[in-house]
Amino acid sequence: MAVFMQSLISGILIGGVYALIGIGLTLIFGVMRVINFGHGDILMVGMYLTYLLFTYLGIDPFVSVLITFPLMFLFGGFLQKVFINRVLNAAAQNQILLTIGLGLIMSNTVMLIFTSDYKILSTSYSSATIQVGGGVSVSTPLLISFLITAGITAALYWFLLKTDTGQAIRATAQDREAAQLMGINVKRMSILAFGLGSALAGTAGALIAPTYYIFPQVGAVFTLKAFVITVLGGMGSVVGATLGGILIGITESMSAVYISSGWKDVVVFVLFLLVLLFRPSGLMGKSRT
Amino acid sequence: MLRIDKLNFAYGDLKVLWDVDLEVHEGEIVTVVGANGAGKSTTLKNISRLVRPGSGTIRFLGQDLGRLQPHQVVEAGLIQVPEGRRIFPEMTVMENLRMGSYVKGTRGDRERNIAWVFELFPRLREREKQLGGTMSGGEQQMLAIARGLMGNPRLLLLDEPSLGLSPLLVKNIFDILTGINRQGVTILLVEQNVYQSLRISHRAYVMETGRVVLTGQGDELLANDHIRKAYLGM
Ligand SMILES: Nc1ncnc2c1ncn2[C@@H]1O[C@H](COP(=O)(O)OP(=O)(O)OP(=O)(O)O)[C@@H](O)[C@H]1O
Ligand SMILES: [Mg+2]
Numbered sequence: 001m002a003v004f005m006q007s008l009i010s011g012i013l014i015g016g017v018y019a020l021i022g023i024g025l026t027l028i029f030g031v032m033r034v035i036n037f038g039h040g041d042i043l044m045v046g047m048y049l050t051y052l053l054f055t056y057l058g059i060d061p062f063v064s065v066l067i068t069f070p071l072m073f074l075f076g077g078f079l080q081k082v083f084i085n086r087v088l089n090a091a092a093q094n095q096i097l098l099t100i101g102l103g104l105i106m107s108n109t110v111m112l113i114f115t116s117d118y119k120i121l122s123t124s125y126s127s128a129t130i131q132v133g134g135g136v137s138v139s140t141p142l143l144i145s146f147l148i149t150a151g152i153t154a155a156l157y158w159f160l161l162k163t164d165t166g167q168a169i170r171a172t173a174q175d176r177e178a179a180q181l182m183g184i185n186v187k188r189m190s191i192l193a194f195g196l197g198s199a200l201a202g203t204a205g206a207l208i209a210p211t212y213y214i215f216p217q218v219g220a221v222f223t224l225k226a227f228v229i230t231v232l233g234g235m236g237s238v239v240g241a242t243l244g245g246i247l248i249g250i251t252e253s254m255s256a257v258y259i260s261s262g263w264k265d266v267v268v269f270v271l272f273l274l275v276l277l278f279r280p281s282g283l284m285g286k287s288r289t
Numbered sequence: 290m291l292r293i294d295k296l297n298f299a300y301g302d303l304k305v306l307w308d309v310d311l312e313v314h315e316g317e318i319v320t321v322v323g324a325n326g327a328g329k330s331t332t333l334k335n336i337s338r339l340v341r342p343g344s345g346t347i348r349f350l351g352q353d354l355g356r357l358q359p360h361q362v363v364e365a366g367l368i369q370v371p372e373g374r375r376i377f378p379e380m381t382v383m384e385n386l387r388m389g390s391y392v393k394g395t396r397g398d399r400e401r402n403i404a405w406v407f408e409l410f411p412r413l414r415e416r417e418k419q420l421g422g423t424m425s426g427g428e429q430q431m432l433a434i435a436r437g438l439m440g441n442p443r444l445l446l447l448d449e450p451s452l453g454l455s456p457l458l459v460k461n462i463f464d465i466l467t468g469i470n471r472q473g474v475t476i477l478l479v480e481q482n483v484y485q486s487l488r489i490s491h492r493a494y495v496m497e498t499g500r501v502v503l504t505g506q507g508d509e510l511l512a513n514d515h516i517r518k519a520y521l522g523m
Contacts (some may be wrong), residue, residue, distance in 0.1 A: 174379055181339075269338065
């Protein structure tokens, strides 16, 4: 029982970070109908940023979120304004190629600067654990990162549901032309959405930096995860991505304990295929007509 | 107030508007009638800048709309209630209304305008928390008009507001439009319901295959032989 609780709790904790990554991708997809295949690379940039801030300025990775979030927001907004906005009316495969290309440029630039050596950001608490009772202990950095994730997610929900700008982003995702008829500048909303999506991915990168190896190609696996989460939750659904992220976290953690850690990705993809088979539009998705 | 001169427009190779001239004066209700595919919606899309500009000029309050982005047209006070309602399906009635007053200069009047549109459409007040996508067609139409009014329109464009509504509701909607007009909102209406719309209009234009073929006062056109035969089946 303790083992079960243990893996359930760590699954939820890591799932929080996955949710952040997935929400970022789904937000971008919702507004622009473009899948950002460079999403994981943006996360990777966030990891390196955190690494630099820690190594050269001694800023704690969790505190550095305060810097990473706005910087990655500006970075994403810049990518949108300069590159993605130009292909919004282009064929889907061209948009995909563009985001893949941007991702490649990011990972190769980072490789040129830092080489492809694995970097480790180790803090005093990197391997610390906290006892939560019942023989269950959780990793301290994972717990802190989950709390930050929960805070950011709550703030994001508030922004999307309660503010005029947040509602305008949702309106643009639901009906771009009608949004224009409300006086909403949809190009600006796209820049905001891509900025926010990048800020979330970059922040996720900052949060996992103390517990993951940092290297230029680390993004690929997260792009894939983000994609699975987004499809699982229903393309464009923020609630779906939140649930999808947690679900993937739990599945990974459970299968690592009860099957073998080598099989956890397989189990995730089996789950993914099953959901697609029985609910093709995802957990929270509406079947599109 | 609004003046269109020699508007020509094509979707790719398909030319759909030919030298369209149209004018709306402050305080009027002007209707555009015409058969399916005549180019009525395309004319409105040109006004709201939702399509790439064709040739010709569109001026609103002296301003050349050809230079503006769609959201700037709305900021200028020209608001369109589009064909097919285009309610935000996953937003509540209240959220849809709030989006209607997204433009900065109109947010201050939000509470007052909500009270006003709830008075015009009491049904919306009852449905305040319902998701737009789950409303009936008639309710969605009321919401679409109410949402348009939330933005303090100086000129309101309405594309077939009576489509798919029961005769009683159609009459209700036309009464409300007349009332709104009396309160100072100028209206450009596109309608297939020729009889009802000509009855409430000051002036009207008849479009056929992308051209304006006839124009005159509402009651004049109601008495016109061509209109009676082609549109009223008399
Ligand atoms: N997006 C589009 N792409 C290509 N052709 C279009 C497009 N929209 C409309 N058309 C064509 O342009 C012509 C005019 O269409 P429009 O929608 O303006 O007609 P309408 O007068 O509003 O008709 P209705 O009463 O059926 O709404 C039609 O022949 C239509 O098929
Ligand atoms: Mg039409």
